[in-house]
Amino acid sequence: MGSCCSIPSKTRLHSHATTNGHSNGTDFSSMTSTTGATTSSSIGRRSQFSGAASECSAGKISDSGLLLESPNLKVYTFLDLKTATKNFKPESMLGQGGFGKVYRGWVDAKTLAPSNPKSGSGMIVAIKRLNSESVQGFAEWRSEVNFLGMLSHPNLVKLLGYCREDKELLLVYEFMPRGSLENHLFRRNEPFPWDLRIKIAIGAARGLAFLHGLQREVIYRDFKASNILLDSNYDAKISDFGLAKLGPADEKSHVTTRIMGTYGYAAPEYMATGHLYVKSDVYAFGVVLLEVMTGQKAHNTKRPRGQESLVDWLGPELSSKHRVKQIMDKGIKGQYTTKAATEMARITLACIEPDPKNRPHMKEVVEVLENIRKLNVVTDRSSTKQAVASTSRSSPLHYQYGYRAGALGAERRRAAPGRLGVEK
Numbered sequence: 284m285g286s287c288c289s290i291p292s293k294t295r296l297h298s299h300a301t302t303n304g305h306s307n308g309t310d311f312s313s314m315t316s317t318t319g320a321t322t323s324s325s326i327g328r329r330s331q332f333s334g335a336a337s338e339c340s341a342g343k344i345s346d347s348g349l350l351l352e353s354p355n356l357k358v359y360t361f362l363d364l365k366t367a368t369k370n371f372k373p374e375s376m377l378g379q380g381g382f383g384k385v386y387r388g389w390v391d392a393k394t395l396a397p398s399n400p401k402s403g404s405g406m407i408v409a410i411k412r413l414n415s416e417s418v419q420g421f422a423e424w425r426s427e428v429n430f431l432g433m434l435s436h437p438n439l440v441k442l443l444g445y446c447r448e449d450k451e452l453l454l455v456y457e458f459m460p461r462g463s464l465e466n467h468l469f470r471r472n473e474p475f476p477w478d479l480r481i482k483i484a485i486g487a488a489r490g491l492a493f494l495h496g497l498q499r500e501v502i503y504r505d506f507k508a509s510n511i512l513l514d515s516n517y518d519a520k521i522s523d524f525g526l527a528k529l530g531p532a533d534e535k536s537h538v539t540t541r542i543m544g545t546y547g548y549a550a551p552e553y554m555a556t557g558h559l560y561v562k563s564d565v566y567a568f569g570v571v572l573l574e575v576m577t578g579q580k581a582h583n584t585k586r587p588r589g590q591e592s593l594v595d596w597l598g599p600e601l602s603s604k605h606r607v608k609q610i611m612d613k614g615i616k617g618q619y620t621t622k623a624a625t626e627m628a629r630i631t632l633a634c635i636e637p638d639p640k641n642r643p644h645m646k647e648v649v650e651v652l653e654n655i656r657k658l659n660v661v662t663d664r665s666s667t668k669q670a671v672a673s674t675s676r677s678s679p680l681h682y683q684y685g686y687r688a689g690a691l692g693a694e695r696r697r698a699a700p701g702r703l704g705v706e707k
């Protein structure tokens with residue numbers, strides 16, 4: 284999604300690295316069953332998660348998350364979702380990603396059947412309609428159904444159902460009314476308050492820690508500010524499992540796969556070799572922390588030469604206490620303590636270590652961030668209060684009932700750029 288720099292999907296880079304027993308871009312072999320009725324789809328998925336499920340005991344709580352024994356997804360017809368979105372009305376479009384458009388729709392809160400906004404029992408959902416012409420679109424759809432259908436955690440976005448009919452591929456998610464972290468950091472006039480930045484970083488870190496803590500780890504592979512969605516309480520939920528992969532089996536340290544992802548966030552070892560580690564996600568998390576600290580995007584070709592990559596540009600500054608002060612987002616001055624900023628710099632630097640072995644585990648990252656939140660008691664909170672007040676004042680317009688025309692335009696424009704990888 285999109286940062287300013289994604290490459291349109293048609294111009295994605297292509298690499299032919301071998302895969303580690305998996306087909307490119309996806310880990311689930313029995314696709315015919317996944318796309319059929321609910322019963323058969325669960326069989327397809329269970330077989331792929333069996334390693335994780337047997338040892339983690341399906342349905343058991345792990346890190347406040349669940350590995351479900353079988354997915355509980357509603358299977359929709361295309362007509363259902365046409366009805367729910369009022370025929371994919373352009374005004375109800377929430378945004379556009381590399382592989383399709385996302386629309387606001389209405390379903391019955393109890394049955395999840397398509398409903399009328401005026402019925403009183405309806406709830407808003409987000410409906411992604413994937414580009415059915417694209418091979419990668421299909422792979423992403425399948426990956427979302429398989430991973431999100433099996434995993435449940437407070438910091439992962441909930442997938443409610445799906446549709447596959449003829450060429451149409453759709454996904455139905457819980458609606459996240461506060462949009463993405465990217466929107467708040469980079470697309471609003473007011474600076475986004477430090478307290479909320481930390482809260483969101485902690486939530487997203489917990490989501491990743493859950494994925495990495497499963498017996499058979501899940502590598503998310505596309506961690507970035509635009510994939511961190513926010514509920515009404517600014518609780519973070521990771522969305523978009525289109526590129527996720529099961530981690531290495533046996534004693535292996537990595538899986539080898541095509542290079543896909545987004546410029547600025549992809550770890551150097553992955554970019555150089557196609558070797559994907561659990562710690563490649565930790566690198567991307569570090570890049571998001573650097574965005575959170577500085578208010579600058581991970582990759583921006585509009586910046587002067589040498590500054591396009593945020594890590595290359597400001598990463599070296601993280602090791603000096605004095606220089607950390609200089610790189611912090613000017614808009615949030617006074618909202619954080621010096622100690623909080625230096626500790627933040629330290630954990631960010633650890634996450635973006637060039638050697639994956641030297642990066643911390645996400646569990647440690649969660650602990651450090653929770654301590655930073657505790658450290659951050661500043662006396663003057665007036666600027667934070669002001670920012671929160673203006674955020675909530677403007678949010679109904681911006682999110683609850685769709686994006687304003689300008690914002691919608693911006694969403695559309697940024698949709699394609701920045702992506703790595705290409706369709707086969």
Ligand SMILES: Nc1ncnc2c1ncn2[C@@H]1O[C@H](COP(=O)(O)OP(=O)(O)OP(=O)(O)O)[C@@H](O)[C@H]1O
Binds near residue numbers: 285512
């Ligand atoms: N569950 C949701 N609730 C509210 N808005 C959503 C939801 N899911 C996606 N969106 C919005 O729709 C837009 C497109 O999302 P999508 O996941 O398709 O692509 P992306 O992640 O932005 O891009 P890319 O495919 O390049 O990674 C985003 O701007 C996001 O804010």
